[in-house]
Amino acid sequence: MKTGIVYTETVVHAPPEQFASDAPYQLAIVSLTTGGRETVRITGDRVKIGDRVEFAEDRNSIPFYRKC
């Protein structure tokens, strides 16, 4: 199970054309426990900097993480 810590985040209200139906949605850069960082989408509860998150699922090959 991939886990990590939220390094930074935002909630997007003005999406690009292809994600128009998803907005508002939360994005986060996660510092992975295994090293490095990844930009991911958040599912479930909103997260803030310092929160622990875990991989939830891939949707259309987009990684979604959730608070743990």
Added chain:
Amino acid sequence: MRSVAVVGIGKTAFGAFPDRDLRSLAVEAGEKCLADAHVSPSKIEAFYLGNFAGPSFVGQNHLAPYIAGAMGINGVPCTRFEAACASSGSAFYHAVASVAAGLNDVVLVSGVEKMTSQTTPKVTEILAGAGDTAGEVRVGATFPALFAMIARRHMYQYGTTREQMAAVAVKNHANGAKNPLAHMRKVITMEQALAGKPIAEPLTVYDCSLISDGAAAVLIAPLERASEFTGKPVRVLGIAQTSDQVALDAKDDITTFRAVQTAAEKAYRMAGVSAQEIQFAELHDCFTIAEIIATEDLGFVKKGEGGPYALEGRTCLRGERPVNASGGLKSKGHPVGATGVGQICDVTMQIRREAGELQLERNSLGLAENLGGSGATAVVTILGAV
């Protein structure tokens, strides 16, 4: 290396111009610049063009000869430079290099973007192409989202506040309201700025620069020939272009633009001046947080002190070091490919004492900082009176 001078400038208004196409904007700025320098198109030895996404915005490629030809410039090298929002800063850097090296003498440098013919979601998507489309963009990042994540981290590490960011917007709108070529000539209050519609939290619409059409041009020549063109040459004292990772998640510390720091160090060294000596600056406020970070990375204040520096009014028109007297990208507008050369025009106007109501008293040493993407390209230029 030869000394290089800006000997002519020309700008269109920035704004939404539904009846103007890309080429007509670029030609207007170029012809104003040639007229300012009293030079005919036949004297131009090379044409450097900054443009981010003409092919995506208006479906036109091969833009440099397309524009040059319409101005009567033929037979010389005409090249387009693309470096996201630093496209024309990059064109200017390379043009200065060619004149400094002695390859060319009389060079026209322009920047242009025509953005408003697309819908805002489409513009958002095209701009996102300056990020990492295999990573951050693929999962849904926009440019406001990337700078929102930068802002969140800066707030977390340094205690930067929403009010400090809003102060940048209030200041730049106050300045831009007095700029006849600005896109949004509207004064805004702190209350309005804080209550703006959210774009990407914590950024509201008032933290974001504008989607604009526009063009800008400068003519450069060796300093020793400047008097052939103008009685008020402005010298390029220092200039540097640098780069960094494109993807935000590949940077160690997103609260700093490393490329801006290194470009500034090089430009200060070349000019033989320190950050504290810079009297005024045009900074790349694509988002309010970007101006705050730029004042830190350029060494105007220590890391983390950019927020208070903005809120205390030290960068306002009558402050100790005015930043974005023109109104900045926030109020003047941000036709991305035109922005870098537009900044050079604005600094030159101050040094030539042609800034009207926005004229600064301490005007002999100015700096322009042009940022591409979320910091993967930076161009820092220091200009001085001769």
